Amino acid sequence: MSASHPDFDAGIAADLLERLRRTAPRVHCITNAVAQHFTANVLLALGAVPSMTIAPDEVAAFAAGADALLVNLGTLDDTRRDAIPKALEAAKAAGKPFVLDPVFVNRTPVRCSYAQDLLTASPTVLRANRDELAALYPGQDPLEALSRTSVTLAITGAEDLITGPGQTLRLANGHPLLARVTATGCAGGAVIAAFLAVSDDPVLAAAAALTVFNVAGEMAAERARxxxxxxxxxxxxxxxxxxxxxxxRLKRV
Structure with missing residues (x-):
C-alpha cells in the first residue's frame, strides 16, 4: 500500500461534499453514549441524516435502510453487543458500507477480542489511532496485515494516513482544540461513513471526510474562545x- 493517490485534491473533497448535501444520505450510528448527541448534530450540520437506535429488535431494519453504518465501540454495553452483529449482518446483506471505530481496544482485552471478531466482517473503513491498531494486531504490522484485505485504513492523529489497496494519502489538517472536546473523533468516524455513502472509492471518501471535518475544526478554532x-x-x-x-487550507503531506 505504498503508492500515493494522485487524484485527491480540494475539488474532489468539495465535489463529494456537494454530493452529500444534495442527496442527504442517512447514516445509522451505533456509537457510544457520550458521542450520540454530538454525532447526530455533526451529521445534520454537514447535510446528512443520522439515525441512532441501538434496540436489538429494530436495529437491523434501520441499518438495512440506511446508506451507511457506523460501529463505534466507545461504550460497549450489553445492548450494543447484541445490536452490532444484527446491524452488520443487515448492512452487509443490503450492500451498504460500514465504518468500524474500535475505540479504546487498547484498554481492555475483552473489547479488543470483540473488535477482532468484528474485523472478520471486513469493514469498508477501519478508523483507529496507532495505539488501537497495535492492540488489534499484536506483533504484526497493521499495514501489512490489511494489505491482504479490501479494508481501507484511516489512521488518525496529528497526521492522518489513509491507505487502501494500492493507494495511500497523508493529510495534516486539524487543530489541537478538537482534542479538548469529547466525541470529536467519534463524530469524525460518522462523517467518514457519510462520505462513503456518496463515493465508490473508500480512500477518497475517507480523505474527503477527514479533510472537511478537520478544516472545519481549524475554522472553528480560530473563532472559538x-x-x-x-x-x-x-x-x-x-x-x-x-x-x-x-x-x-488543505494540507497533503
Missing amino acids: GPGTLVPELLDALYLIDEVQIAG
Missing part, C-alpha cells in the same frame, strides 16, 4: 464550509 465555544463554531463551520475554504 475555548472548548465551550468550539462546539457551536464547529457545527457552523461544517454547515458553511465550501471549496474555497478547503482549497485554502
